[in-house]
Amino acid sequence: MATPFSLLVDLGATYVKVAVLRPDEGVVAERRYPFPPFTSLDGPYRTVDPAEVLAAVEAAIASGLPPAATPQRILLSGQMHGWTLTDEHNVPHLPLITWQDNRALRVHNGIAQLDRLRQSFAPDVWHAVGNELRSGLPVAGIFATDLSAFDGRVRVHSLLSWVAAALTKKPDFVAHVTDAAASGMFDLTTGSWSERLTTSVGGSRMLLPRVSSSLAAVGVHERSGATVYTPVGDQQAAFLGAGLRAGVTACNIATGGQVARLACAHAGDRCQTRPYFDGMLLHTRTHLPAGRALTHGIALLSRGRADDEAWRWAANAAAAPARTELPRAHPSFHTVAGGGWSGITDATSPEDLVRALVAAVASPYVEGAVDVGFQPTDELLFCGGVAQRFAPLRAAIQMSLQLPARVAPEGDMALRGLAVLAGRI
Numbered sequence: 001m002a003t004p005f006s007l008l009v010d011l012g013a014t015y016v017k018v019a020v021l022r023p024d025e026g027v028v029a030e031r032r033y034p035f036p037p038f039t040s041l042d043g044p045y046r047t048v049d050p051a052e053v054l055a056a057v058e059a060a061i062a063s064g065l066p067p068a069a070t071p072q073r074i075l076l077s078g079q080m081h082g083w084t085l086t087d088e089h090n091v092p093h094l095p096l097i098t099w100q101d102n103r104a105l106r107v108h109n110g111i112a113q114l115d116r117l118r119q120s121f122a123p124d125v126w127h128a129v130g131n132e133l134r135s136g137l138p139v140a141g142i143f144a145t146d147l148s149a150f151d152g153r154v155r156v157h158s159l160l161s162w163v164a165a166a167l168t169k170k171p172d173f174v175a176h177v178t179d180a181a182a183s184g185m186f187d188l189t190t191g192s193w194s195e196r197l198t199t200s201v202g203g204s205r206m207l208l209p210r211v212s213s214s215l216a217a218v219g220v221h222e223r224s225g226a227t228v229y230t231p232v233g234d235q236q237a238a239f240l241g242a243g244l245r246a247g248v249t250a251c252n253i254a255t256g257g258q259v260a261r262l263a264c265a266h267a268g269d270r271c272q273t274r275p276y277f278d279g280m281l282l283h284t285r286t287h288l289p290a291g292r293a294l295t296h297g298i299a300l301l302s303r304g305r306a307d308d309e310a311w312r313w314a315a316n317a318a319a320a321p322a323r324t325e326l327p328r329a330h331p332s333f334h335t336v337a338g339g340g341w342s343g344i345t346d347a348t349s350p351e352d353l354v355r356a357l358v359a360a361v362a363s364p365y366v367e368g369a370v371d372v373g374f375q376p377t378d379e380l381l382f383c384g385g386v387a388q389r390f391a392p393l394r395a396a397i398q399m400s401l402q403l404p405a406r407v408a409p410e411g412d413m414a415l416r417g418l419a420v421l422a423g424r425i
Helices: 050-064 113-119 123-128 138-143 159-166 177-183 195-201 234-242 291-301 308-319 350-371 385-389 391-401 413-422
Strands: 006-011 015-022 026-034 073-078 083-086 154-158 174-176 210-212 217-221 227-229 248-253 257-263 272-275 281-288 328-330 340-342 379-383 405-407
Touching (some): 006 050, 006 159, 006 234, 006 413, 015 050, 026 050, 026 413, 073 234, 073 413, 113 138, 138 154, 138 177, 138 195, 154 159, 159 217, 177 210, 234 248, 234 257, 234 281, 234 379, 234 413, 248 350, 248 385, 281 350, 291 308, 291 350, 291 385, 308 350, 350 391, 379 385, 379 391, 385 391, 391 405
Parallel strands (some): 006 073, 073 227, 174 210
Antiparallel strands (some): 006 015, 217 227, 257 281, 272 281
16 A cells, blocks of 8 residues: 655646655655746736646646656645736636735826825734735735736736635635735734725725635645645745744745744734744834845856855855955845945955854844844754755854854745644644
8 A cells, every 4th residue: 555645746836846746755756847937027017827827837746746656636836926917717817926026106186196095094003914014915916906907806816826716626715824924915913804904905896715724625626636725834844844933033044034033922023023933923024135146246256257256255254354454345246236345445355245144134134123022041053055055144143143043954945844744733
């Protein structure tokens, strides 16, 4: 008799990752495949084609299936804050809109749609839904969308919930709380959709999924017969896989970066609040400079190279003590304003620029740790590929916080978080 197994799938902004979970072996056969590119880079729109995303996920699932084997279940995690609008049969009216989309920054009647939305409600409303209103959130994107262009009632899907529904036969319209809250419309103080926000953003024509605090079955995967479960947010999955627990301040530093700490109560306006698992909340700061900024900065200082040799040079440079006052680094290369260094003198060396860059990337994690409520008795947890492999960044953060630290083991933490969740079904 074949040993039952699960497939674990993470839909990142760069890769679709898949692995097999076996009761006797744990997480094995990890693979990754490119996530489909944006349909266009013009203007504020950052969307992907639904058919291409579904095909990429189906291909990843097929690659993870051993010959003549059928998984019991498929668990999903992935990039948060993506969304689309569909009809009541889950047929998209729009492409899949990613968290990098900025349509809410378009100006209408002299004011950006995002600012109009922000000013429509008191701060306590935004605090209740997580305290992180920005242009890439579904609440802002939907507010900036003319729903009258669509006939009948429209379903609001996250990128993840749409993929889960599209994989299955007769899917249930349900979302995990970590996915629902990423919309910016879920009230964490009441555990329900914010009626004030949803009425203003979409009115009675907008249909929202039932929200589950535990993994719920969406439907049956048409090709394999496995049960597909509600996707969860990749941040929460990664912290779960890394071993986040009470009394730990965690820095997840990969392409992007976050700092987080578990809590029982809402953070108010001190930082962002997101749902976690087992009734816990995350106090977090997100969108911190991380691998993207470091890679670009190192490439600039290495004549366009960002290979292993360039990273070794950067690590050695950052680990050596500075002999002169360091310039100031601005690791905001991806923004319209750009980034770079200031205060460079004749005495400044390329190695000094690396040290300044590392210090500038580390600083927001130190500040963020204070915001999320770290305590002097806490342990620091480093996870994410950059934190795991680039020791000087860990050292800079740890030196400032003066906390004992551990590094999560190698491997994709989101997939390992899904493995933990699979054991709870």
